[in-house]
Amino acid sequence: MTNFIKCTLAALVVVTAAANTGCSVIDRLEANALADRAAHPEKYQEIDSVKIAQMTNNGNGIAFPEFCTFGCPETQADLTRNW
Numbered sequence: 001m002t003n004f005i006k007c008t009l010a011a012l013v014v015v016t017a018a019a020n021t022g023c024s025v026i027d028r029l030e031a032n033a034l035a036d037r038a039a040h041p042e043k044y045q046e047i048d049s050v051k052i053a054q055m056t057n058n059g060n061g062i063a064f065p066e067f068c069t070f071g072c073p074e075t076q077a078d079l080t081r082n083w
Contacts, residue, residue, distance in 0.1 A: 037044050
């Protein structure tokens with residue numbers, strides 16, 4: 001029984017250490033991404049033709065919906081295609 005308890009405690013220590021390490025890595029990656037976005041805003045501009053292609057059904061595929069995360073546009077995009 002004591003062997004089981006030791007193994008359980010060791011596993012708990014390993015999981016706790018991994019969780020703490022993982023969270024700090026994610027925080028660091030998020031900070032790096034925010035710094036890069038602030039330093040190079042031109043890299044993160046949306047290309048209208050790509051956005052429209054992603055939002056339009058094509059063949060058997062589904063379209064990605066338009067989200068209003070950063071505010072909804074005043075006009076809706078024309079998603080019709082000329083086949």
